Amino acid sequence: MSLEEPQPESTYVTDERVDYDALESLLGAHVLGRETHLNAEAFVIRPDEVQDVLTLLRDEAGFDYLSCVTAQEYEDRYESIYHLKKYADPTQEVGVVVPVPRDDPVSETATPVYKTAGWHEREAYDLVGIEYEGHPDLRRILLPETWQGHPLGLDYDQDKPQIVPYREHVNPIEGDYRDADSDTMFLNIGPHHPATHGVLHLKTVLDGEQVVDVDPDIGYLHRCEEQMCQSSTYRHQIMPYPDRWDYAPGGLMNEWAYARAVEDLADIEVPEYAQVIRTMGAELCRMCSHMLALGTFCLDIYGDFTAIFMYAMRDREKIQSILEDLTGQRMMFNYLRLGGVAWDLPEPREEFFEKTRDFLEDLPVATQEYHDLITSNEIFQIRTVGTGVLPPEAAKQYGATGPVVRASGVDYDVRRDDPYGYYDELDWEVAVEHGCDNYSRLLVRMREVEQSAKIVEQCIDLLEEWPEDEREIQSNVPRTLKPDPDTEVYRAVEAAKGELGIYMRSDGTAKPARFKIRSPCFSNLSTLGEMAEGEYVADLIASLGSLDIILGEVDR
Amino acid sequence: MNPAPLDAVLLPETIADLTGLGQFGILGDLIAAFVAAFFVGNLMLAMTGVAGPWAKRKITAAFTDRIAVDRVGPFGLLIIVASSVQLLAKELIIPEHVDRPAYDLAPIVIASSAMLGFAVIPMGSGIHLADPEVGLVFVFAIASIASVGLVMAGYASNNKFSMLGGLRAVAQNIAYEIPLIVTGASVVIFAGTLQMSGIVEAQQQALFTVAGIGIPAWFAIVNPFAFVLFVAANMAEIGRNPFDTPEAPTEIVAGYQTEYSSVYFVLIYLGEFLHIFLGAAIITTIFLGGPSGPVLPGIVWFIIKIWAFFLFTQWLRSALPRVRIDQMIEIGWKGMLVLSFANLILTAVIVGVFVA
Structure with missing residues (x-):
C-alpha cells in the first residue's frame, strides 16, 4: 500500500490476500501441517528448520516484518509461534508454528533472519522455558538471572519462594574492572538516572565520551x-x-x-x-x-x-x-x-x-x-x-x-x-x-x-x-x-x-x-x-x- | 585616553578614617580591611545565597508558566529559611573510597574562589575593597581557580559521572577562558589600563547625545561585538545553558557534584551562584560602565546590572537546549577563539590609528 515502494508482483499474493497454498508449495517439505488462526493461516514446521523457513518467507514471499514471537506450553509440547507480516501491507500475515517436545525444548533461533527475534526469544526462554539453539545471547530478559523456573510454564510452582543469597545476585558494578590495557570505561546508566524515563538500566561501554556498546537491561517494572x-x-x-x-x-x-x-x-x-x-x-x-x-x-x-x-x-x-x-x-x-x-x-x-x-x-x-x-x-x-x-x-x-x-x-x-x-x-x-x-x-x-x-x-x-x-x-x-x-x-x-x-x-x-x-x-x-x-x-x-x-x- | 590619576577612596580606608582605626598603624588598617571585606562578603552572600535561590525559583517559574514557592511567608520568601534548615540538617553522606582531602576541599575551593574575585570589583558608593593596578588580570585569575575545584570534585568523588563532569568542566574552561581573556584585552586597549577603577572611569564620558540624553561610552556600546563575545564566553565559563555540559543533569546525572550532599552540596551550589554573579560583576565593570547611572546611587545601579545579567542567564536556561560536548569544544576553539583574536587585532588597529 506504500506509495513510495510499489509492490513487486508476487506469486504468493492474489487480490491482496496471501495465497497460502502457494506458500505451502514454496516451503515444500518443510511443512508438517497447517493450522488456522483467526488472523492468518499458520504452517507447522520442524524445530531445526526455523531459519530456512523464515528466510524463504522473508526473501521469496516478502514477509519482512516479524511482529511477535509467542511461546506457550501445552500438555504434550512447547510451541513457538512466529507472527510474520509485511510492512507494505500488514493484512498479509502468516504464522509459523514450531512445536518442540516437553522433555527436550530446543528450537532453532530466528535471530539471524530477524534481529527482533533476539529479544523476543529471550523473553520466551525467560517466561516459558524454550531454549533457542544458536541464539547469540540467550539470557533471561525480564526476570533476574538467578530466577528459578519459568513462570508461564505449566508446572511452575508459584508458591515456591525465590530465595537468592545476596552474593549470588548479579553485581552491576562487576564490569568496573581496572584493566591497564583497556581504553574503555564501563558505565551503568540507570536504573536510577534522570534520563531513563522510568526504571531502565543501560550497561554502557564508553571510549572517552563515545559509546562503544550499549546493552539495555530491562525487567525492573515487570508486573506479570x-x-x-x-x-x-x-x-x-x-x-x-x-x-x-x-x-x-x-x-x-x-x-x-x-x-x-x-x-x-x-x-x-x-x-x-x-x-x-x-x-x-x-x-x-x-x-x-x-x-x-x-x-x-x-x-x-x-x-x-x-x-x-x-x-x-x-x-x-x-x-x-x-x-x-x-x-x-x-x-x-x-x-x-x-x-x-x-x-x-x-x-x-x-x-x-x-x-x-x-x-x-x-x-x-x-x-x-x-x-x-x-x-x-x-x-x-x-x-x-x-x-x-x-x-x-x-x-x-x-x-x-x-x-x-x-x-x-x-x-x-x-x-x-x-x-x-x-x-x-x-x-x-x-x-x-x-x-x-x-x-x-x-x-x-x-x-x-x-x-x-x-x-x-x-x-x-x-x-x-x-x-x-x-x-x-x-x-x-x-x-x-x-x-x-x-x-x-x-x-x-x-x-x-x-x-x-x-x-x-x-x-x-x-x-x-x-x-x-x-x-x-x-x-x-x-x-x-x-x-x-x-x-x-x-x-x-x-x-x-x-x-x-x-x-x-x-x-x- | 589616559585616565586621570585615581583618587577614589577605597572602603577599608573609609572605615579606617570613620572609626579612627587609622591611627593604630598597620594593625588598624588590617582590622579596617577585615571589616570592609566582611561587609562586602556578606552583601554578595545575601544576594547569591539568600535572595538568589528564591529569585531563581520565581524567575524560572515565570518563564515556564508556573507559580513556584508561595506557601511559606509572603511571596514564599520564608522558603529561604526553610531551605537553609533543610539543606544544612541533611545527612552528609561521604561515599566509600573518596579521595579524602581533595573531596572535602573541592567545595570550599569552588565557593571561595568566586568570593575573592569581588575584592577588586568597584561597586559604587565607595564600596570597593582593593584597586590593584592589575585588577582585571587578578579577577580572571581568581575566577579560573574554580576549575581546580571542579577537577578535584570530579576526580575525588570516585564516581564515573563525576569524572566525566570534571573532564568536561576542564575542557570547557580551557576552551572558553582564552576567548574570554582575549576579548577582555580588547577593552584594556580602549581603557589603557588594567585597573578596574580606570576601566570604569574610561566609560564615564558621553559617547554621543541623542535628544538631549547623553549615551555613555560604555564599552558594550562602543564595541558591541566584543560584548556579545564576552557574554557568550562567560556563559561557558560559568557553565550555564546552552553550555551547561559539565553538569548536564539528564546525561551525566549532575556531573562533578553527583556525590556531594548536605553542606558540601550547599557550598558547591553557592559557588556556582557566586560565579554567575562574579561573571555579572565583571561584565558590569568592563562593559556596562560599572556602578554608573543617573539619579540612583552607584551601588543600586551595580546591583540592578548584575541582577539583570542573572535574569538573562535564567532566561537562557529556560529556553535554550544544551550543546553537545564536542560541539561545545568546537565552537570554543574554532569559532570563539578566532573571533576574539579578530576583535582584538581590529580594536588595536582602530585605537592605534584613530585615537593615538
Missing part, C-alpha cells in the same frame, strides 16, 4: 501482566489491565488492542456509534502521549525543567481534562467494553463538544509555539539532526513500529493499513519523515498530533450529528464469554508508540489459555544499540528520549 490476564475472565476482569501497560496515557489505545483481539476471537459486533467514540478517545490519548513524549524528549536535550516541558504539560492537561470528562478517569480509564464503550458521552453533551472544540482551536497556536521554540532552534537542530540514525532496513529488522519506523521513512500505520474502528471513514494522513534521526522522530510526533486533532474534529462532528435513536454504545454480549476451544488470534492496533498486538488462545473456558502482549516499546527499545553505538553519550540519551519508551509497557 500476561499471567494476570491469563487468570482473569474475558468479559470484565481483563479490561482494566491494559491501562497499566502504557500509562503515558495510552490507556484507551491499549484497551482497544485487547477489545479488538477479543471481538475477533468471540465474534462480537461493535455498534458504529461506539466505534466513533473509541476512535475519538484513542486519538485524544495519542495526542496526550505525544505531548508527553515531546516534553520529556526536550528535557533530555535542554536539561532540567524548561519552558517546553511545562508548555507541553499544559496542553496535555487540557486533553486529560477532556478524557476525564469522557471516561471519569485521568489515567486508568477502563472505559472500553467488549462490544462497545462503558457509557455514552457526558451530559450536557454540548458542553463536552464545546470544550473539545476550544482545545482543537487553540492547538495550532500551541503547535506554532513548539515549532518556534524547538524545531526552528539552531542549537536544537545541531543536536538532533543526523544523530541517532536508524536506517529503514535496520528499523525493519528490529521490528520497530509507530513514529520510530515512520521517521525512518517506512510508511506503516496499522490504522490505515489494517483499518479498525472508524479510521477508514475519516480523512487523515500518515505522517512519514525520511530523516531517520532524532529530529525526524520528533517531527513525526508533532505532525501526528495535528492529524489526531483532525480525526477528533471529524469524530466530534459525527457524534454531534448522530441520530438520537441510534446512539447505541454497546452490543449484546453474553454475560460469560467462552470462545470456542482452541481458537487462536493475533490482532494489533496502532498505539501511540507503535503496533500493540495481542495474541490469545482460548481453551473453551472463560479465561484465555495464553495471553501474549506484543509491546511496541519492547521492540523499539531493542533498536537503541543500532542508533547509539559510535555516537556520543549525550546522543545516546537523546536517542533514548526520541524512542519514547514507557517502561511499564516494555516490561509488562
Whole structure:
C-alpha cells in the first residue's frame, strides 16, 4: 500500500490476500501441517528448520516484518509461534508454528533472519522455558538471572519462594574492572538516572565520551501482566489491565488492542456509534502521549525543567481534562467494553463538544509555539539532526513500529493499513519523515498530533450529528464469554508508540489459555544499540528520549 | 585616553578614617580591611545565597508558566529559611573510597574562589575593597581557580559521572577562558589600563547625545561585538545553558557534584551562584560602565546590572537546549577563539590609528 515502494508482483499474493497454498508449495517439505488462526493461516514446521523457513518467507514471499514471537506450553509440547507480516501491507500475515517436545525444548533461533527475534526469544526462554539453539545471547530478559523456573510454564510452582543469597545476585558494578590495557570505561546508566524515563538500566561501554556498546537491561517494572490476564475472565476482569501497560496515557489505545483481539476471537459486533467514540478517545490519548513524549524528549536535550516541558504539560492537561470528562478517569480509564464503550458521552453533551472544540482551536497556536521554540532552534537542530540514525532496513529488522519506523521513512500505520474502528471513514494522513534521526522522530510526533486533532474534529462532528435513536454504545454480549476451544488470534492496533498486538488462545473456558502482549516499546527499545553505538553519550540519551519508551509497557 | 590619576577612596580606608582605626598603624588598617571585606562578603552572600535561590525559583517559574514557592511567608520568601534548615540538617553522606582531602576541599575551593574575585570589583558608593593596578588580570585569575575545584570534585568523588563532569568542566574552561581573556584585552586597549577603577572611569564620558540624553561610552556600546563575545564566553565559563555540559543533569546525572550532599552540596551550589554573579560583576565593570547611572546611587545601579545579567542567564536556561560536548569544544576553539583574536587585532588597529 506504500506509495513510495510499489509492490513487486508476487506469486504468493492474489487480490491482496496471501495465497497460502502457494506458500505451502514454496516451503515444500518443510511443512508438517497447517493450522488456522483467526488472523492468518499458520504452517507447522520442524524445530531445526526455523531459519530456512523464515528466510524463504522473508526473501521469496516478502514477509519482512516479524511482529511477535509467542511461546506457550501445552500438555504434550512447547510451541513457538512466529507472527510474520509485511510492512507494505500488514493484512498479509502468516504464522509459523514450531512445536518442540516437553522433555527436550530446543528450537532453532530466528535471530539471524530477524534481529527482533533476539529479544523476543529471550523473553520466551525467560517466561516459558524454550531454549533457542544458536541464539547469540540467550539470557533471561525480564526476570533476574538467578530466577528459578519459568513462570508461564505449566508446572511452575508459584508458591515456591525465590530465595537468592545476596552474593549470588548479579553485581552491576562487576564490569568496573581496572584493566591497564583497556581504553574503555564501563558505565551503568540507570536504573536510577534522570534520563531513563522510568526504571531502565543501560550497561554502557564508553571510549572517552563515545559509546562503544550499549546493552539495555530491562525487567525492573515487570508486573506479570500476561499471567494476570491469563487468570482473569474475558468479559470484565481483563479490561482494566491494559491501562497499566502504557500509562503515558495510552490507556484507551491499549484497551482497544485487547477489545479488538477479543471481538475477533468471540465474534462480537461493535455498534458504529461506539466505534466513533473509541476512535475519538484513542486519538485524544495519542495526542496526550505525544505531548508527553515531546516534553520529556526536550528535557533530555535542554536539561532540567524548561519552558517546553511545562508548555507541553499544559496542553496535555487540557486533553486529560477532556478524557476525564469522557471516561471519569485521568489515567486508568477502563472505559472500553467488549462490544462497545462503558457509557455514552457526558451530559450536557454540548458542553463536552464545546470544550473539545476550544482545545482543537487553540492547538495550532500551541503547535506554532513548539515549532518556534524547538524545531526552528539552531542549537536544537545541531543536536538532533543526523544523530541517532536508524536506517529503514535496520528499523525493519528490529521490528520497530509507530513514529520510530515512520521517521525512518517506512510508511506503516496499522490504522490505515489494517483499518479498525472508524479510521477508514475519516480523512487523515500518515505522517512519514525520511530523516531517520532524532529530529525526524520528533517531527513525526508533532505532525501526528495535528492529524489526531483532525480525526477528533471529524469524530466530534459525527457524534454531534448522530441520530438520537441510534446512539447505541454497546452490543449484546453474553454475560460469560467462552470462545470456542482452541481458537487462536493475533490482532494489533496502532498505539501511540507503535503496533500493540495481542495474541490469545482460548481453551473453551472463560479465561484465555495464553495471553501474549506484543509491546511496541519492547521492540523499539531493542533498536537503541543500532542508533547509539559510535555516537556520543549525550546522543545516546537523546536517542533514548526520541524512542519514547514507557517502561511499564516494555516490561509488562 | 589616559585616565586621570585615581583618587577614589577605597572602603577599608573609609572605615579606617570613620572609626579612627587609622591611627593604630598597620594593625588598624588590617582590622579596617577585615571589616570592609566582611561587609562586602556578606552583601554578595545575601544576594547569591539568600535572595538568589528564591529569585531563581520565581524567575524560572515565570518563564515556564508556573507559580513556584508561595506557601511559606509572603511571596514564599520564608522558603529561604526553610531551605537553609533543610539543606544544612541533611545527612552528609561521604561515599566509600573518596579521595579524602581533595573531596572535602573541592567545595570550599569552588565557593571561595568566586568570593575573592569581588575584592577588586568597584561597586559604587565607595564600596570597593582593593584597586590593584592589575585588577582585571587578578579577577580572571581568581575566577579560573574554580576549575581546580571542579577537577578535584570530579576526580575525588570516585564516581564515573563525576569524572566525566570534571573532564568536561576542564575542557570547557580551557576552551572558553582564552576567548574570554582575549576579548577582555580588547577593552584594556580602549581603557589603557588594567585597573578596574580606570576601566570604569574610561566609560564615564558621553559617547554621543541623542535628544538631549547623553549615551555613555560604555564599552558594550562602543564595541558591541566584543560584548556579545564576552557574554557568550562567560556563559561557558560559568557553565550555564546552552553550555551547561559539565553538569548536564539528564546525561551525566549532575556531573562533578553527583556525590556531594548536605553542606558540601550547599557550598558547591553557592559557588556556582557566586560565579554567575562574579561573571555579572565583571561584565558590569568592563562593559556596562560599572556602578554608573543617573539619579540612583552607584551601588543600586551595580546591583540592578548584575541582577539583570542573572535574569538573562535564567532566561537562557529556560529556553535554550544544551550543546553537545564536542560541539561545545568546537565552537570554543574554532569559532570563539578566532573571533576574539579578530576583535582584538581590529580594536588595536582602530585605537592605534584613530585615537593615538
